[in-house]
Amino acid sequence: MITLPELKSRRLVLRPLTAEDASAIAQLGGKDFEIVRWLSGVSWPFAEGEAEAYLDTVVGVDPLTHEAAFAITLGGVFIGVVSVIAPGDLDELPDAPSIGYWIGRAFQGYGYASEAVETVLEWGFEIYKSDAIGARAFEENTRSRGLLRKFGFKPYAMTERYAKALDRKVSNVVVCLERSDYEARRQVA
Template sequence: MTGLQELKTRRLVLRPIAMSDADAIVELGGKDFAVARWISSFAWPYEEGSAEAFLKTVVGKDPLKTEAVFAITLGGVFIGVAAVEAPGDLEDLPDLPTIGYWIGRAFQGHGYASEAVEAVIDWAFASYRTEAIAARAFEDNFRSRGLLRKMGFKPYSMTERFSRALDRRVSNVVVRLARADFEARKEAA
């Protein structure tokens, strides 16, 4: 089994998610509609036990075969999640790993998501030995789409996903990031 290592950025530590993170997931994401509405897998209202059920599917599993999930921490405090799903999540780009993330509302607007996403992209390119990475965001999630664009992701297609929080299908923009574009952007920074 391949384990996840800790990733460090200028301000953050991204560590492998743990069962003990369930309460923080619930408080920052599951019970805050302003966060939950953008995450297709979150139910609204929050369903008791869903954080624990999710964690059981990823903690201790091979992250390259299921999902590599990192707790984003700031000074040891859990502030969100960044994850890379193994290839197969997106019908349009089935051979690519897919990145996803969310940050608790109190921690939004400080660049933490960009910092975490960049570290996870670096990890994903090295771990999956892939030439591209995919992501998707709700069409009306302009902040997330802007972050992905800043990282170098380019529009690829449109898809729909069922949003449990919104209880309907939602248009999603599928984007793709070529390794060369990511590396060129990092060198220019």
């Protein structure tokens, strides 16, 4: 089993989530419908103990077989979560890891999500030795889809997933970033 590293970007530190992050997750994300509405596995209203239950599934697990979940921090302040999920999460791309993320609303619009995704993509390609990384976003989530497109993710498939907070199935766009496209983009930058 590998241990999650601390990843640094220009403004952010991505550190492994810990059990102590439960209250920050609940306060910043879980109690804000405008965050929860875009996450398929989160209840609304946010259930007591839901953050702790999530952390029980990601803290101390092998990221090569489960989820590598990082707290996004800015100057030591918790502002969101970014994760790379081991291959198998997306039926449409079973051999590719996938990424997911959310940023607290007060921290949106400053490029922090882009910076966190860029940082974790580099780590994800390196650690999973995969030819591609996938992601999915609600079809209506134009901001998230735009962020993924910015990094070269291309539409791959459509699917439906049940969204707990919305209590219905939601159309999702599955996107894929090929390693060759990622490396070509990095060489240009």
